Amino acid sequence: MAVNSKIKPKLSVKTYFRTIDFCTLIFVAGFAVYLFLNESGNYIFLLGAVFFIALLYLVYRGPSDEFAASCWNGAASYAFISMLGLSLVIPSLSGFIDGMYEAFTDDYIGAPPADAPYIPGEPLLPNLVAGEELVMAFGIAIFLMSFHWRRFRGGHS
Amino acid sequence: MKNKLKVLRAMRDWSQAQLGDALDVSRQAVNAIETGKYDPSLPLAFKIARLFELPIEEIFDDEFEGNIHD
Numbered sequence: 001m002a003v004n005s006k007i008k009p010k011l012s013v014k015t016y017f018r019t020i021d022f023c024t025l026i027f028v029a030g031f032a033v034y035l036f037l038n039e040s041g042n043y044i045f046l047l048g049a050v051f052f053i054a055l056l057y058l059v060y061r062g063p064s065d066e067f068a069a070s071c072w073n074g075a076a077s078y079a080f081i082s083m084l085g086l087s088l089v090i091p092s093l094s095g096f097i098d099g100m101y102e103a104f105t106d107d108y109i110g111a112p113p114a115d116a117p118y119i120p121g122e123p124l125l126p127n128l129v130a131g132e133e134l135v136m137a138f139g140i141a142i143f144l145m146s147f148h149w150r151r152f153r154g155g156h157s
Numbered sequence: 158m159k160n161k162l163k164v165l166r167a168m169r170d171w172s173q174a175q176l177g178d179a180l181d182v183s184r185q186a187v188n189a190i191e192t193g194k195y196d197p198s199l200p201l202a203f204k205i206a207r208l209f210e211l212p213i214e215e216i217f218d219d220e221f222e223g224n225i226h227d
Contacts, residue, residue, distance in 0.1 A: 013183035066198050067186030154189030 010064035079143035
């Protein structure tokens with residue numbers, strides 16, 4: 001520990017938690033922009049880049065406090081397992097949602113007939129569940145929620 | 158794991174922040190240890206024991222009552 005601290009001083013717990021708060025704010029802002037402005041281009045990319053740099057900074061410097069480190073480790077484990085679980089569930093979930101959609105409407109959104117005309121610029125199937133984006137957003141949300149849960153449950157700050 | 162950290166701290170009239178400073182950890186860490194929601198690492202447990210000048214087993218109780226070879 002002493003050797004590492006000479007190479008790169010670890011972040012104080014205050015700075016560490018503030019940076020995580022900043023990441024949470026960025027994530028919520030990104031989600032709001034996606035939901036309410038229906039924007040998935042430049043703004044999301046910019047917010048994602050800031051979020052990623054902030055996380056990279058946290059990983060590179062690391063916390064000086066072992067409780068903060070335990071919050072990170074626990075949250076990362078939950079995020080990993082939930083992302084893995086969701087990756088397995090998404091195809092079934094997508095099929096279920098499509099099936100329910102078909103059952104309650106007259107729209108056919110299953111496999112298109114072989115002779116269906118291709119319309120350039122429009123997907124043949126409606127993308128009700130955007131798999132990769134959903135898994136990523138879900139993983140980050142689980143990470144942040146788990147981190148804050150551990151932090152406030154243990155720290156009451 | 159149960160511990161007597163809160164009692165020992167109160168006996169010395171220290172705040173969680175003061176104890177945290179003495180141990181070089183955050184106030185949140187001290188609170189989490191006191192409430193039993195976080196078990197300290199072995200180096201930190203030794204640091205706590207040295208600070209209070211007590212053996213580790215007098216501060217921390219692992220609630221283990223059986224034979225270690227069982």
